Amino acid sequence: MAGFHQSAPAPVNITMVAHPSITLLIDLSEGDGLVYDAHGSHGRGSVVAGLLPGEVRAGGWVGQCLQIRLSPIMASAVFGASAELSGTVVRLDEVWGRETEQFEDRLRTAASWDERFAVAMDLLGRRLDAHRPVEPELSYVWRRTIHSRGLMQVDRLAEETGWSRKRLWSRFRSQLGITPKRAAQLVRFDHAAHLLAAGHAPARAAAASGYVDQSHLHREVKAFTGTTPTVLAAAPWLAIDDLAWPASTHNNSRVWV
Known part of the structure; x- marks a missing residue:
C-alpha cells in the first residue's frame, strides 16, 4: 500500500x-x-x-x-x-x-x-x-508465476501441483478470475513495462522479459494499453509506481x- x-x-x-x-x-x-x-x-x-x-x-x-x-x-x-x-x-x-x-x-x-x-x-x-x-495449489501456481516473471509453462505448473491442465485452468479461472496463461502474460508485461519506464530500449526490454523479439513486445503492449512501448515508457502511472514501490x-x- x-x-x-x-x-x-x-x-x-x-x-x-x-x-x-x-x-x-x-x-x-x-x-x-x-x-x-x-x-x-x-x-x-x-x-x-x-x-x-x-x-x-x-x-x-x-x-x-x-x-x-x-x-x-x-x-x-x-x-x-x-x-x-x-x-x-x-x-x-x-x-x-x-x-x-x-x-x-x-x-x-x-x-x-x-x-x-x-x-x-x-x-x-x-x-x-x-x-x-483459495486452494493452496493455486497460491503455489501464482507464486511460481510471479517468481518466474510469467515464463513458466502452464503444463509444467499443472504437473508440479499434481493437477491436470484442465483442472488447473478451471480452478484458476473460477477462483482468481483469470486464466493461468493470461496471468503469465500480465506478469511478463508488467516486468517489461517497468524495464521500459527505467529507460531500457524496447529491444532490450523484450529480450529480458522473454518475448520472441521487439515486435512481439510491441503487440503485447498494444493489446494491454492501446499504445506503443515508447508511449508506455513515459506513462505517469509507472513513474508514480516506481516512487511508491x-x-x-x-x-x-x-x-x-
Missing part, C-alpha cells in the same frame, strides 16, 4: 497501467474527491479496479488517497469472489457495502500515514479471517508526498 497527497488539482488525469493485482484507490479527500473514468463511465470516490481493467483514468482530486494492491490470491480471500472483479472497475462500497464509510472515516481521522496503514491492515486481516482462502525497499508500505 502507498499513500499519496495532492496539494492542487491534477492538471491531467493519470491513466492506470495494467498490473497483476486488484487495485483499491481509497479517497481520503474532503469535498469533491477522487474522480475516475473507466469504460466510458464516470464516478467519484473510492474505487476497485480488477485485473486487466482496461483504460482507467484517475485525477482531479485535492487531498489524500490510499492505494492498496492485492494479489488475486489475497483479493479472493478479502472479497470472497475476486472472479467478479476481474476486468471491472467498481465503487468500493459496491464491494464492501456499509463498512466502506466507516473504513474511510477511520482512515481520514488517523493521525499519521503509519496509523492509516495499520487501520487498513487491521481491516484486511479481519476480512481474511472471515473468508475461505521502489524495488530497493523491503517495506510493505510507503508514503509518497
